[in-house]
Structure formats: structure tokens, C-alpha cells
Amino acid sequence: MQSPSRRAFLVGRRAEQSPWDAFLSRLRRVAQGQVYDFSTSAGSARLVPGHMQDVYQARALCREYGITMALDGVPCASSLDDAPVLWLEPGSAMARCERLGPEDPRWFVQPGCLVGDLESAGLPQFRDQPAHLTVAAWLADRRSCDWACGQTADSGLTHALLLLADGTQANLGAFGVDNRKPLDNLRVQGMIPRLFELSANLQGAEDSYWDARYRLDALSPLAGRTVNLAHLLLGHGGELGWVEWLVFDERLGAPAERPYESRYGNRPGPGAAQRETDRAVRALFDPDGLFPAQGQDLHGVDT
Known part of the structure; x- marks a missing residue:
């Protein structure tokens, strides 16, 4: 042998x-x-x-x-x-889009679902958005998810399941006296106080638009609206985690009024405080840098 x-x-x-x-x-x-x-x-x-x-x-x-x-x-x-x-690339194997029940206004949506399908289903926040985009790409686009400060509820997004870099699945949704579900996750539980602290450092007027990349204004909604941690993902650039699924309420959605580029055409972009806060938010979600530090090029207004 x-x-x-x-x-x-x-x-x-x-x-x-x-x-x-x-x-x-x-x-x-x-x-x-x-x-x-x-x-x-x-x-x-x-x-x-x-x-x-x-x-x-x-x-x-x-x-x-x-x-x-x-x-x-x-x-x-x-x-x-x-x-x-x-x-x-979330493809057809991850493209479910269906009501949670026959008469339920809420929609369960997977990341590969196309924006055009959601518009056809009657969800108004997707009106005039590029039909070919996946909902994951739409959610990551800082320009599309550009509602005024405190008005992120107009996205219609009510819940998200986010896969974090360490493999933790974070349930992100309404957070308040009547809804403590995010506290079921120890990782999210540890992040919440710091997120509120960072949010308090960047308060804007109710009629202004949010300059920073990550929507911390979601933690300071307009009067009568509920804090929703899922709204932190609006325009996140794919930098905070991987979205496993989303829930939208068709009664709540409204299109963003004006595009991101038109506001920043002649402006220097986010200042030092916004950029520093964005780095702190990213460090909470992805301290090891598994996801891109800059997933989207915003043409000179990057954080």
C-alpha cells in the first residue's frame, strides 16, 4: 500500500x-x-x-x-x-407580502418583497417610489425614508425583526407603558437607555427635517404618537443589521413630502454632533463592524 x-x-x-x-x-x-x-x-x-x-x-x-x-x-x-x-440580495425566496388576517390592516412583509407590489396592495407610503426596489433596500435608503422630525410613524412601519451582527434577533416595535416587548430581548434592553440619551442630544424642531443618518427622532415622536424602535431602521443604509421581516399598517402610512437631495443641494450636510451620534448608534448595533460602516453614498452628506 x-x-x-x-x-x-x-x-x-x-x-x-x-x-x-x-x-x-x-x-x-x-x-x-x-x-x-x-x-x-x-x-x-x-x-x-x-x-x-x-x-x-x-x-x-x-x-x-x-x-x-x-x-x-x-x-x-x-x-x-x-x-x-x-x-x-433578498430574492423571490424572501418575498412574502400578506395581511396578518382577512380584515387586518397590518401586512407581514419579507425583505425581498418589491416596493411595486406594496404600492399595488394599497400602502400609500410606497406611492411614487421605485417599483423595482426590494422593501429592504427601500428601508435602507436614507433619501426615501425622510419624514419630518417626529413623524416617522408616517412610514406605517409598526414592527421589525432585525438580525444583529452577533446573531441576536432584536424585536423592534412600539415601546411604552403599554408595550414592553422590546425589553424581552436582553441585548435591546441594554441598548435602550443609551439610545434615548443620544436622542436627547439631537433634538430638532417639529417642522424641521432630521439631518443625521439614523432616525433617533423616532424616540421623540409628535404628541399623541408612540415611540417605536423599528423606526430607527428608516434610512439605516444596511449598516445596523439584517432585516428578517417587517410589519406595516396600511392605516398609518403617508409618503415623505420632499426628497432628501432637494434639502441638501446647497448645504454642507450633517454637522460634527450628528456624525458623532451616528457613530455611537452604529457602535451600539454593530460594535464589531460586520455590516458596512457606510452602506450608502449620500453624495457628500455622509455621516
Whole structure:
């Protein structure tokens, strides 16, 4: 019988895989969906998940190999060319959109559902929005989710399940005396006091628009409206986590009145205080930097 050492001598040693190739090889073994390698020098690939389990596997592998996990399809997405990145595109396998009940005004929506389908269903906040966008990309777009300060309830968003970088699933929804569900999650429970503290540092007038990237004004809604932690995701650029599903109430939605670009055409953009607060919010959600530090290029007004 030929010994292993002699066999290795005859056929040569197998070349060691690069960390990127090893990552792709492992991802392909476990993923039910499609993996596309863009063959860039830094390493770039796209995963179209076949099941939510693919996202869980991708998160664990990205964290193990130090690879950025980015939402694909975000308008004006940053290129992220300097480091290895896995783009996740929520496709048809994650595109459910249905009422919670026959007469229920609330809609259960998965991240791959198209904005055009939601507009056709009669949800007014999606009126005149790009029909081809996934709801995940729409939610991540800071320009589309640009309601006036304290009026994030006009998004119609009532609940979100967010996958954080460490694998925690954060239930984000209404928060107040009558609804303490977010406190069921220890990770979110630890974040809430700091989020309110950061929100208090950046208060705007009720008729003004929010300059910072992350919508901390959701924690200071107009009188008569309820604090909703899900609204922190409006315009988050794919930088705080991966959205597993959303719930919208068709009775609450209203289109944002004016686009982000028109307000910032001749303005310098968020100031130092807003940028510092944005960094603090991101550090709460993603302290290890699994998701992009800048998922969306806002043309000179980035935080």
C-alpha cells in the first residue's frame, strides 16, 4: 500500500486556499441559494439566499473570516472595494407580502418583497417610489425614508425583526407603558437607555427635517404618537443589521413630502454632533463592524 507521504510526494502538495477562497467554499457548501463570485482582488461575491438559514450561515462565516456583510440593491450603495464583502440580495425566496388576517390592516412583509407590489396592495407610503426596489433596500435608503422630525410613524412601519451582527434577533416595535416587548430581548434592553440619551442630544424642531443618518427622532415622536424602535431602521443604509421581516399598517402610512437631495443641494450636510451620534448608534448595533460602516453614498452628506 502506498504511504500518504509518498502519495503526497508524487502528486504534489495541495495549494493552500486563501481565506477568501476558503470562505466561498464553505458558503457554497451550506447555502441553499446561489453564490456568485465577482473575482475582484479584494474579494467580492453575491449571495441570493434560498432560505433565511442561508443568511444565518453567511453571518457566522462573515464574522469568522472578517468579511463585510452588505445589503445588495440599496440606491447609491457605496462600492466597498477596499476589503472583502459579501452582498446579500433578498430574492423571490424572501418575498412574502400578506395581511396578518382577512380584515387586518397590518401586512407581514419579507425583505425581498418589491416596493411595486406594496404600492399595488394599497400602502400609500410606497406611492411614487421605485417599483423595482426590494422593501429592504427601500428601508435602507436614507433619501426615501425622510419624514419630518417626529413623524416617522408616517412610514406605517409598526414592527421589525432585525438580525444583529452577533446573531441576536432584536424585536423592534412600539415601546411604552403599554408595550414592553422590546425589553424581552436582553441585548435591546441594554441598548435602550443609551439610545434615548443620544436622542436627547439631537433634538430638532417639529417642522424641521432630521439631518443625521439614523432616525433617533423616532424616540421623540409628535404628541399623541408612540415611540417605536423599528423606526430607527428608516434610512439605516444596511449598516445596523439584517432585516428578517417587517410589519406595516396600511392605516398609518403617508409618503415623505420632499426628497432628501432637494434639502441638501446647497448645504454642507450633517454637522460634527450628528456624525458623532451616528457613530455611537452604529457602535451600539454593530460594535464589531460586520455590516458596512457606510452602506450608502449620500453624495457628500455622509455621516
